[in-house]
Amino acid sequence: MSILVTGANGYVGRSVAAGLLAAGGDDLILWLHAANDAEAAQKIAAMPKGGAVNYAWGDLRSPNPFSHVDRSRITKVIHTAAVTRFNVEEDLARKVNTEGTAKAVAFAQTCPKLEKFSFVGTVYASGLACGKIPEETVRDRPKFSNFYEQSKYEAEQAVTSAGIPWNIVRVATVIADDDTGHVTQYNAFHNTLKLVFYGLISLLPGNPSTPVYFVRGDFVARAILSLLDQTGVFHLCDERDKAITLGRMVDIAFEIFREDTDFKARRILKPLYSDKQSFDTLVEGLDSFAGDIVNQSIRSVAPFASQLFIDKEFLNERMRAHCPWYAPPDIEGLIRRTCGDLVRTRWGRT
Amino acid sequence: MDIFIDHLSYSLGDNRVPLEDSAAAGRTITDVRSLQEAGFRRHHMCAENQTPYDLAAGAVRPIAAHLANAGAIIYATCLTCNGNIGKNEDYARTRDVKYLMDYPGSHLQSDFGLDKAFVVGLNQQACTSMLGSIRFAGTMLRSEPELETILCVSADRFPAGAVYEQSYNLISDGAAACTVSTQPGPFRLVAAHQITNGALAQAKDDETVGVFFSYMHKMISELLAKASMNAAALAYVVSQNTNVKAWQVLSRLAGINSEKIYYPTIADIGHVISADNIINLKHLLDSGKLKAGDRLMLTMAGFGLNWQGLILEKT
Numbered sequence: 192m193s194i195l196v197t198g199a200n201g202y203v204g205r206s207v208a209a210g211l212l213a214a215g216g217d218d219l220i221l222w223l224h225a226a227n228d229a230e231a232a233q234k235i236a237a238m239p240k241g242g243a244v245n246y247a248w249g250d251l252r253s254p255n256p257f258s259h260v261d262r263s264r265i266t267k268v269i270h271t272a273a274v275t276r277f278n279v280e281e282d283l284a285r286k287v288n289t290e291g292t293a294k295a296v297a298f299a300q301t302c303p304k305l306e307k308f309s310f311v312g313t314v315y316a317s318g319l320a321c322g323k324i325p326e327e328t329v330r331d332r333p334k335f336s337n338f339y340e341q342s343k344y345e346a347e348q349a350v351t352s353a354g355i356p357w358n359i360v361r362v363a364t365v366i367a368d369d370d371t372g373h374v375t376q377y378n379a380f381h382n383t384l385k386l387v388f389y390g391l392i393s394l395l396p397g398n399p400s401t402p403v404y405f406v407r408g409d410f411v412a413r414a415i416l417s418l419l420d421q422t423g424v425f426h427l428c429d430e431r432d433k434a435i436t437l438g439r440m441v442d443i444a445f446e447i448f449r450e451d452t453d454f455k456a457r458r459i460l461k462p463l464y465s466d467k468q469s470f471d472t473l474v475e476g477l478d479s480f481a482g483d484i485v486n487q488s489i490r491s492v493a494p495f496a497s498q499l500f501i502d503k504e505f506l507n508e509r510m511r512a513h514c515p516w517y518a519p520p521d522i523e524g525l526i527r528r529t530c531g532d533l534v535r536t537r538w539g540r541t
Numbered sequence: 542m543d544i545f546i547d548h549l550s551y552s553l554g555d556n557r558v559p560l561e562d563s564a565a566a567g568r569t570i571t572d573v574r575s576l577q578e579a580g581f582r583r584h585h586m587c588a589e590n591q592t593p594y595d596l597a598a599g600a601v602r603p604i605a606a607h608l609a610n611a612g613a614i615i616y617a618t619c620l621t622c623n624g625n626i627g628k629n630e631d632y633a634r635t636r637d638v639k640y641l642m643d644y645p646g647s648h649l650q651s652d653f654g655l656d657k658a659f660v661v662g663l664n665q666q667a668c669t670s671m672l673g674s675i676r677f678a679g680t681m682l683r684s685e686p687e688l689e690t691i692l693c694v695s696a697d698r699f700p701a702g703a704v705y706e707q708s709y710n711l712i713s714d715g716a717a718a719c720t721v722s723t724q725p726g727p728f729r730l731v732a733a734h735q736i737t738n739g740a741l742a743q744a745k746d747d748e749t750v751g752v753f754f755s756y757m758h759k760m761i762s763e764l765l766a767k768a769s770m771n772a773a774a775l776a777y778v779v780s781q782n783t784n785v786k787a788w789q790v791l792s793r794l795a796g797i798n799s800e801k802i803y804y805p806t807i808a809d810i811g812h813v814i815s816a817d818n819i820i821n822l823k824h825l826l827d828s829g830k831l832k833a834g835d836r837l838m839l840t841m842a843g844f845g846l847n848w849q850g851l852i853l854e855k856t
Contacts, residue, residue, distance in 0.1 A: 386751070389751075390741070390744075390748050390751045390752050391747050391748060391751035393751055393752050393753065393754040393755030393756070394754045394755070394790070394794065456740050457738075457741060458738050458740055458741075459752065459755075460752070460755035460756060460759060461755070462755060463754060463755055463758055463794050465790065465793070466793060468793065469789075469790045469793040469794060470790075472793075473786070473790050475786060476578070476579070476784060476785075476786030476787065476789075476790075478572075478574075478575045479571065479575035479576065479578045479784055479786065480579065480708075480709040480784045480786070480787060481709075481747060482746065484747065485747045485750075485751065
């Protein structure tokens with residue numbers, strides 16, 4: 192029997208592949224995003240080794256990205272391939288995340304031994320909906336703050352309407368690889384803290400009381416594998432009362448930043464919290480009062496800004512029921528260690 | 542003791558230059574469209590032989606008749622090179638440093654016959670130096686009762702060949718002057734405040750902009766506290782001529798109605814270094830919009846990094 196992991200060279204896909212390799216058992220088909228043989232060979236060389244692994248590669252934007260994959264023995268597909276930037280362009284999000292998922296689903300429909308199609312999504316497929324967000328399919332199309340959210344919502348629709356056995360694991364924002372706080376993949380969270388650390392932004396969008404949901408990469412990979420035989424929707428995040436607020440997160444970041452001699456000497460003030468209109472005005476004016484680095488960094492954060500004003504409560508009973516090993520992390524400690532890693536490595540530069 | 546501000550005056554470089562012309566001549570960094578969106582259209586540059594002292598004299602001349610009781614002159618420059626009008630070639634020729642100490646304040650005293658005035662130079666507050674001058678003048682008047690009136694002057698021109706853009710602002714050469722006095726005038730000085738963060742003395746443009754909001758917000762909050770008032774009680778904020786969107790953001794952060802932000806001259810003259818506040822205040826006074834009891838806040842951010850503000854009350 193074979194398990195196909197798409198996006199196996201991506202952050203989540205790679206961890207999932209490593210977990211499967213460590214567990215042994217099924218053959219693996221690791222599907223990588225690559226434009227040509229040379230790029231594929233380079234990426235394959237960098238993949239974790241061990242076990243029975245076959246590689247395939249392609250581009251979800253191509254007409255038949257899985258045409259070279261042997262479907263005869265595939266029992267499970269874990270579809271992690273996606274563009275996960277909040278500022279992904281509409282066209283790219285649609286082609287990769289929405290239509291790409293539809294292609295993966297179509298491929299799965301032709302796998303004669305398919306037992307499960309596991310779709311790795313985002314908790315923000317719920318868009319701008321507020322309040323309790325249950326672990327179930329989104330019934331009414333919500334409004335979205337960016338094309339990433341929209342494309343992942345639409346991808347969920349493609350999965351659930353295909354008539355194949357499926358599950359959806361919605362992942363919160365990955366803050367660190369593991370409990371050490373080490374970071375290998377930088378996202379809007381890390382980039383925002385970088386701007387703050389270097390004194391390049393002194394206001395943040397959002398309400399300090401808004402809960403923000405962070406998870407570790409190792410938890411995500413383990414949960415995806417634990418849930419592989421389950422059906423339905425699962426939220427890979429902590430409960431609201433275990434999550435941290437935006438304000439507390441910034442306070443902790445500043446406590447850690449101030450332990451750095453250079454940062455302390457520069458007397459950077461804690462950022463102000465701006466309303467949405469003020470932040471939108473700032474973004475509108477970026478071309479006229481910011482250089483390229485700040486401009487690009489703030490634009491990478493801006494598409495997510497709306498979420499920082501919304502109080503969401505992601506429910507996770509189903510995840511907890513099927514992941515008995517799950518224990519909520521010491522989120523404040525994790526943020527401290529993550530900020531420490533960011534400062535120590537200067538966001539991966541050293 | 543009440544301190545009053547009166548006799549607002551200013552002068553600009555003789556050459557009025559469209560933004561597009563300066564961009565074409567390589568005097569700007571940011572593209573024209575972005576500078577236009579920031580509110581800039583034209584700026585003023587000194588004519589070839591026009592000196593910063595000429596600018597200072599040009600600002601003082603219209604108010605010279607009111608300076609008979611000036612007991613001191615505070616002469617401020619943003620650029621330290623404008624605090625000496627001696628010729629570098631004379632120093633190079635003679636190696637006599639007196640040519641590096643030819644102070645424009647002394648010339649101003651002599652040229653305008655301000656014989657009773659002593660001269661103070663102020664040159665490390667950048668664009669905030671006119672507000673700093675007024676603050677120091679107020680302090681001097683309170684501490685030395687024999688003083689009645691102090692002339693505050695700031696004057697700067699950029700060196701030949703300089704880029705006329707700083708921190709995404711289009712710059713004009715110019716000067717401003719006013720009197721600070723114990724004698725009644727149109728504005729009473731209510732409070733003054735300054736913050737300096739020397740660790741950011743050589744901040745890059747993005748750092749300068751990056752900390753603008755948090756430090757201006759802090760300065761404004763502390764200034765209002767000194768004046769025992771809140772932002773809602775302000776009639777106007779007479780700001781520096783800087784990016785219009787920056788003030789749209791800052792006004793919301795500070796709880797100030799954006800319609801109270803007063804900087805109508807930005808399009809025509811750009812950021813006149815430390816003269817913006819006086820120019821905009823004169824414009825506001827001349828407009829007749831003010832009534833007795835109105836409280837105004839003057840704010841400025843500058844290199845150093847410095848943030849300064851004053852609260853004035855219309856008498």
